[in-house]
Amino acid sequence: MWVHRKFVGFSKVRIICLIIAVLLLSGCSDQWGWYVVNPSTESGRDNLYFLLSGFYYTILLSLTAISISIITGLLIALLGLSDNKFLRTVNRTYVEIVRSVPVLVLILWVYYGLPQLADIQINVFWAGVLALALSDSAFEAEIFRAGVQSVNKGQYEAAKSVGLSYLDTMRYVILPQAVRRILPALGNQLVYMLKMSSLVSVIGMPELTRKANELVVVEYRSLEIYTILVLEYLVLILIVSSAVRWLERRWKN
Amino acid sequence: MSTIKHKNNSPPLIRMSQVSKFFGKFQVLKRISLDVKLGEKMVICGPSGASKSILIRCINQLESHQQGKIYINGTELDDSSSSAKLVRQNVGMVFQNFNLFPHLTVLENLTLGPIRARKFSKADAQDVAMRYLERVKIPEQAYKYPRQLSGGQQQRVAIARSLCMEPKIMLFDEPTSALDPEMINEVLEVMSELADNGMTMICVTHEMAFARRVADTMVFMDHGKILEKGSAEIFFESPKSERCKAFLKKIQRY
Numbered sequence: 178m179w180v181h182r183k184f185v186g187f188s189k190v191r192i193i194c195l196i197i198a199v200l201l202l203s204g205c206s207d208q209w210g211w212y213v214v215n216p217s218t219e220s221g222r223d224n225l226y227f228l229l230s231g232f233y234y235t236i237l238l239s240l241t242a243i244s245i246s247i248i249t250g251l252l253i254a255l256l257g258l259s260d261n262k263f264l265r266t267v268n269r270t271y272v273e274i275v276r277s278v279p280v281l282v283l284i285l286w287v288y289y290g291l292p293q294l295a296d297i298q299i300n301v302f303w304a305g306v307l308a309l310a311l312s313d314s315a316f317e318a319e320i321f322r323a324g325v326q327s328v329n330k331g332q333y334e335a336a337k338s339v340g341l342s343y344l345d346t347m348r349y350v351i352l353p354q355a356v357r358r359i360l361p362a363l364g365n366q367l368v369y370m371l372k373m374s375s376l377v378s379v380i381g382m383p384e385l386t387r388k389a390n391e392l393v394v395v396e397y398r399s400l401e402i403y404t405i406l407v408l409e410y411l412v413l414i415l416i417v418s419s420a421v422r423w424l425e426r427r428w429k430n
Numbered sequence: 431m432s433t434i435k436h437k438n439n440s441p442p443l444i445r446m447s448q449v450s451k452f453f454g455k456f457q458v459l460k461r462i463s464l465d466v467k468l469g470e471k472m473v474i475c476g477p478s479g480a481s482k483s484i485l486i487r488c489i490n491q492l493e494s495h496q497q498g499k500i501y502i503n504g505t506e507l508d509d510s511s512s513s514a515k516l517v518r519q520n521v522g523m524v525f526q527n528f529n530l531f532p533h534l535t536v537l538e539n540l541t542l543g544p545i546r547a548r549k550f551s552k553a554d555a556q557d558v559a560m561r562y563l564e565r566v567k568i569p570e571q572a573y574k575y576p577r578q579l580s581g582g583q584q585q586r587v588a589i590a591r592s593l594c595m596e597p598k599i600m601l602f603d604e605p606t607s608a609l610d611p612e613m614i615n616e617v618l619e620v621m622s623e624l625a626d627n628g629m630t631m632i633c634v635t636h637e638m639a640f641a642r643r644v645a646d647t648m649v650f651m652d653h654g655k656i657l658e659k660g661s662a663e664i665f666f667e668s669p670k671s672e673r674c675k676a677f678l679k680k681i682q683r684y
């Protein structure tokens with residue numbers, strides 16, 4: 178197991194180094210125009226800074242959205258775990274409906290449709306957060322439900338026999354065990370969220386993808402700029418997934 | 431061993447009166463009636479599937495019953511929250527599989543109930559916990575996690591966890607049957623000491639040496655019914671029903 182993990186880590190790093198090396202070398206050929214992001218020129222630096230500044234909203238948007246979707250997902254999951262049939266039906270309906278709508282469609286609906294329906298103003302950021310959180314909450318709900326159901330029935334009985342209320346049982350006994358088990362799944366959702374956030378570029382959110390699009394329109398160097406975009410996501414997601422794995426290992430003890 | 435004199439005027443701590451329970455059409459408890467007085471030690475035995483577990487789980491409302499009445503200290507149980515409180519204040523339970531909380535240390539396992547349900551301060555709860563850990567002879571394990579302990583130690587922690595709620599009666603559901611043979615005695619010893627200190631107990635077990643030593647009352651069950659109930663001496667000397675005789679013979683061969 179240990180050897181295996183070490184091997185995977187090694188090869189991943191090596192592959193990335195290889196990709197970067199190929200890209201850097203290819204900048205020497207005639208078709209590639211790495212000058213657009215050449216850090217040794219003033220305009221290259223500006224462009225690079227412009228692209229990198231997209232991290233701010235990509236991260237802020239994703240973290241806000243996933244915080245909201247984890248909380249709503251947990252609440253929706255608790256409905257699904259209830260003894261009450263009506264509440265379980267609410268859970269199923271919510272999950273089925275939300276899961277069936279593509280994220281992009283949700284984003285468009287929330288940004289262009291919701292303000293008319295509810296007669297409210299909604300800015301790009303919160304429209305994006307709302308759409309992403311809505312979409313993700315259905316998945317979080319399913320993850321939490323599976324996690325809670327994986328905890329042994331004896332734990333509820335023991336909690337009850339030392340006088341814990343339902344809420345205390347959930348809070349102190351069931352959820353801490355469930356969360357440890359679903360941490361990898363929650364980490365995956367965060368990775369999905371970071372990737373899905375690129376879709377919010379269509380309504381003008383200045384995150385990584387939008388910034389790249391805007392720069393392409395000015396500079397006409399789509400290959401180089403989108404390659405940088407790929408690398409930006411790659412680095413971000415590799416950092417996030419190793420952080421999740423680190424947490425997972427720590428929580429095992 | 432049965433030196434306790436029962437007071438005749440106080441209501442029994444536990445009374446089951448004509449209790450029946452069904453799973454769908456299948457009747458698992460058939461008009462069960464029994465009284466347990468303060469200080470009494472009752473041992474229930476019987477073949478697998480006799481509904482021994484169901485019976486004691488009805489007493490602390492882990493299972494619901496459909497007919498008959500169960501009283502604790504003279505108050506009938508229903509599904510109100512005051513009933514739940516009554517159960518919590520009076521009844522402790524020890525499970526076959528310990529059911530310790532694996533993500534909490536031994537000390538945290540013991541203090542969770544007192545802090546949340548009895549509203550103890552953390553320091554008070556820890557005092558109580560250490561007192562009962564000493565009672566089960568493992569105070570030095572307080573800061574370990576359950577999986578770092580042997581089965582026998584885990585079950586003793588589970589007993590201490592129940593005791594921390596300071597119940598009037600302890601229910602044991604085959605507390606030693608998940609243990610390796612060499613660990614059974616350390617748990618039975620702790621239980622015997624509890625009994626000697628006057629704890630009221632209902633214990634489902636097939637450890638007949640233990641039963642002979644502590645039981646005031648023996649109950650033999652089969653197919654959801656109580657077939658035999660009486661003082662321990664009479665039960666072991668001259669069991670009445672053939673099924674009980676056969677059962678005792680079978681388990682005492684080992």
Ligand SMILES: Nc1ncnc2c1ncn2[C@@H]1O[C@H](COP(=O)(O)OP(=O)(O)OP(=O)(O)O)[C@@H](O)[C@H]1O
Pocket residue numbers: 453458476477478479480481482483484485
């Ligand atoms: N949830 C359930 N649904 C249906 N039947 C059940 C359920 N739980 C228990 N039973 C049945 O109730 C009967 C009594 O079960 P119980 O667990 O009380 O037996 P037991 O005497 O404790 O046996 P053992 O010595 O094996 O623990 C069994 O026939 C069992 O199949």
Ligand SMILES: [Mg+2]
Pocket residue numbers: 482483484603604
């Ligand atoms: Mg049983």
